[in-house]
Amino acid sequence: MLSRKTKYGLKALTFLAKREENEPVPISVIAESENISQKFLESILLSMRKAGYLGSKKGKGGGYYLLKEADEIKVAEVYRILEGPIAMVPCVSLNFYEKCDDCPDEATCSVHKLMIQVRDNTLKIFENTTIEDIIIRA
Amino acid sequence: MLSRKTKYGLKALTFLAKREENEPVPISVIAESENISQKFLESILLSMRKAGYLGSKKGKGGGYYLLKEADEIKVAEVYRILEGPIAMVPCVSLNFYEKCDDCPDEATCSVHKLMIQVRDNTLKIFENTTIEDIIIRA
DNA sequence: TTATACCCTATCGGATTAGTAGACTTTACA
DNA sequence: TGTAAAGTCTACTAATCCGATAGGGTATAA
Structure with missing residues (x-):
């Protein structure tokens, strides 16, 4: 079984990758768009930040943004960080x-x-699929 | 993650399939040989019996035995019964x-x-692997 | 009739999961 | 310079699941 944690993590990453500009997006926006409990998503994004995939900006106008290109983020990596x-x-x-x-x-x-x-x-499969692939296929 | 339940189930089936004669084997023997909690194994074998893969005989000289040939039991089926x-x-x-x-x-x-x-x-993989395959490869 | 072995129900502790609460810190901007 | 917006961090909780255990019931071979 895939945990919600990983599922949410992948959804959040694709959400960010789909945006035109790579500007900070507040957790609340991602949570609402993707139908995810905001507090839960907080901890997930934090993990992804600590792992070097996301950057964050505090305060007004802050939020999370990608530190890597969508085609550089393998599902395998995300899976190992969030799922194990x-x-x-x-x-x-x-x-x-x-x-x-x-x-x-x-x-x-x-x-x-x-x-x-x-x-x-x-x-x-996981090694050969990136966030970009996910966006293209869906 | 594969649950112990399924793992034990597969081990028990291969254990039975490896025997020369298809005579009833007491749970206790399987449990000891395969290093499985006997009570836990009871419930597992019961599930496999109800699913039609094992037969049982009560009383002295009783135990469990295969109702199907090893090459007729697909891992996929066992998995679905025990794991879901x-x-x-x-x-x-x-x-x-x-x-x-x-x-x-x-x-x-x-x-x-x-x-x-x-x-x-x-x-x-699971559809194309039978208990017999498991025995041969291991 | 007795020991053996399967059958069935109930229960339990521990771990994990998903989510919640709340206080703290940083920052943009009026 | 004050305030609202936003991430950070710690702690807690409710629910669920897993592996295991307890104990009595039933069938059967010898």
């Missing part, structure tokens, strides 16, 4: 590897290889 | 479709098409 690992099981995660604590041995685990396959496929 | 929808978002689920309650319009949703793509890819 792309793999369905920690023991096949590239960026968040962890041994499954219920599994004595990965080599003999019947699910392991299957999950690697799923990971590779999903990864291929 | 394969899609990451309800609005692109084939078997569990539901409108996303936060999304006013699917047609203009920026995430929708992306998630269809992910679903199709994952589905392809």
